[in-house]
Amino acid sequence: MSMKVSGSVTSAFLSSSAALILVGLLAYFRGSLSLLEIYPAAGTLVGIWIYSYVGWLVAWFILYTMLRRKESAGTLGTCVAIFMVSMLLSILLIEASLKWSLLL
Amino acid sequence: MTQTLLETVMLLHGLFAASAFLSSIITMSIVYSGRLREKSLSRLRAFSLLTVISLLAVNITGLYGYISYRLPNPDSPRSIILMTWPLAHEVLFETMEYLGLIGPVWSALVAWLIWHYKGKIVEEPGLRRAVLVIMLLGFLMILGLSYAGLIPTMITPVR
Numbered sequence: 592m593s594m595k596v597s598g599s600v601t602s603a604f605l606s607s608s609a610a611l612i613l614v615g616l617l618a619y620f621r622g623s624l625s626l627l628e629i630y631p632a633a634g635t636l637v638g639i640w641i642y643s644y645v646g647w648l649v650a651w652f653i654l655y656t657m658l659r660r661k662e663s664a665g666t667l668g669t670c671v672a673i674f675m676v677s678m679l680l681s682i683l684l685i686e687a688s689l690k691w692s693l694l695l
Numbered sequence: 696m697t698q699t700l701l702e703t704v705m706l707l708h709g710l711f712a713a714s715a716f717l718s719s720i721i722t723m724s725i726v727y728s729g730r731l732r733e734k735s736l737s738r739l740r741a742f743s744l745l746t747v748i749s750l751l752a753v754n755i756t757g758l759y760g761y762i763s764y765r766l767p768n769p770d771s772p773r774s775i776i777l778m779t780w781p782l783a784h785e786v787l788f789e790t791m792e793y794l795g796l797i798g799p800v801w802s803a804l805v806a807w808l809i810w811h812y813k814g815k816i817v818e819e820p821g822l823r824r825a826v827l828v829i830m831l832l833g834f835l836m837i838l839g840l841s842y843a844g845l846i847p848t849m850i851t852p853v854r
Contacts, residue, residue: 607801
């Protein structure tokens with residue numbers, strides 16, 4: 592896991608991590624973000640989908656352009672850890688926005 | 696027996712989910728095996744790409760069904776589930792709805808790593824371990840989401 596990774600690999604990990612957090616944040620704040628209602632018949636789902644995926648691809652393009660010439664831009668372990676933490680954060684944000692009180 | 700377009704799309708939804716399961720299991724098993732035979736790399740690439748396409752197709756077909764699911768009628772699946780067992784919609788279905796968006800991102804990262812590193816993905820132990828960890832967690836997530844989606848469908852299917 593201490594293997595050095597190139598800038599292009601780091602850009603893939605960082606943009607994916609950003610997309611995961613964006614999905615979580617948009618889902619968490621969906622009740623107060625009217626801009627997510629792009630297609631009202633599907634509620635906020637289409638908005639969350641489009642904004643997070645566009646954000647992911649734009650972040651990937653920008654980071655790839657910035658880092659692609661770097662032969663070393665961090666370690667694999669750090670990239671995996673960032674991705675895992677982002678995934679966990681996204682899951683927690685989504686689950687925190689749901690009505691778990693119905694269990695009680 | 697005639698099937699409506701919606702029923703056909705929902706059938707495809709399940710088939711794409713099964714395809715995502717199978718292709719991710721095959722991808723994981725090739726990486727886990729630790730060696731690539733003659734045509735294994737092209738198979739590995741194809742199955743990793745198939746996982747991404749399947750998960751995207753699951754989302755697209757799911758969205759199509761979701762529009763009928765949440766119609767503001769008393770006989771729409773959402774209304775029926777909210778009346779019979781609200782938790783199935785408010786927690787299980789909504790978990791599937793939003794967490795399902797993560798699937799294509801996760802699988803695209805894995806596919807990109809496989810296409811980028813080629814044979815090194817199984818030869819380099821650290822890299823192999825990292826990809827396996829990411830894949831296993833993603834696979835467990837798909838498994839959980841499928842379960843979360845199955846329960847509301849068992850109460851009332853989208854039709």
